[in-house]
Amino acid sequence: MKILLIEDQLELSNNIREFLESEGIVCEFCDNCFDAQDKLLVYHYDCIILDIMLPDGNGLDLIDFIKENQEGSNILIISAKNSLQDKLDGLDLGADDYMTKPFHLAELHARLKVLYRRNQLGGTDKLVFNEIQVNPENLEVTVNQNLLELTKKEFDLLVFFLTNKNRVLGRQAIVQHLWGDYTDDLANFDFVYQHIKNLRKKICQAGGIDYIETVYGIGYKFNTTKE
Incomplete structure (x- = not known):
């Protein structure tokens, strides 16, 4: 949040x-x-x-x-x-x-x-999209009922994508949402790629679909049409 x-x-x-x-x-x-x-x-x-x-x-x-x-x-x-x-x-x-x-x-x-x-959650306690289930209360994420071990930033990143499905999110917008005013002290935003790479890997290892799509030159999008 x-x-x-x-x-x-x-x-x-x-x-x-x-x-x-x-x-x-x-x-x-x-x-x-x-x-x-x-x-x-x-x-x-x-x-x-x-x-x-x-x-x-x-x-x-x-x-x-x-x-x-x-x-x-x-x-x-x-x-x-x-x-x-x-x-x-x-x-x-x-x-x-x-x-x-x-x-x-x-x-x-x-x-x-x-x-x-x-x-943001439609009045429920959880975010659910297909095989992905997120519980913001206890910071737990399951994919196909498999519990993921995510860092806090990876968790926040997934929530940001799920609450902005099918929207193109620029790297700067992602960084600003996750780090706020502290982004003024950052030399570049290259670390966003690593966080997204790790999140994708963990979702796929649990048998989930990689919904996170790279929009080259702009940022990323959680594409709900992927199967």
Whole structure:
């Protein structure tokens, strides 16, 4: 799961990021509307955690922008304002959930998982495609009922492909989804090929079909028409 946190309280944002990253979630951060719009135009997120009170505007004003530029993303509003009207306004504008500060980080994580399960997994606890079954809760993958031994990045890569079936995914998009802001420190993206090669090999060794197709000069695609 990849999250964008839009929050101007540095201590809170650091706590949220550290907690979510400890749970295996890629969490990017910005503290104002202007920087948020830049990220929302370039990258895709599974969920946006949005504070209402930002230094350069009202977070509610970003909801339309998010809806226009983030297809399929969920919005979870967090705010220190315990106002029923703010909550209703946010939900009416298209937000999916609302939490009032202070809150427990474990509850935030639980709500994010619910939104992700509802939106990306079709309301189920598992991702299933033909012989491949993925359980995001315990990070297990089986192919023809054979349990695969995947690294965390290989697991995240497979989930990314399964939730974007038949879409061409560029190498940069893959890296950004799996590593987030840390990609700025990378010299190149050659390691993506090795991760995909390992994932393909493990699926095929378990008797599965190699659905991952190389789109030369662009990236990769999980091709559901392969048999």
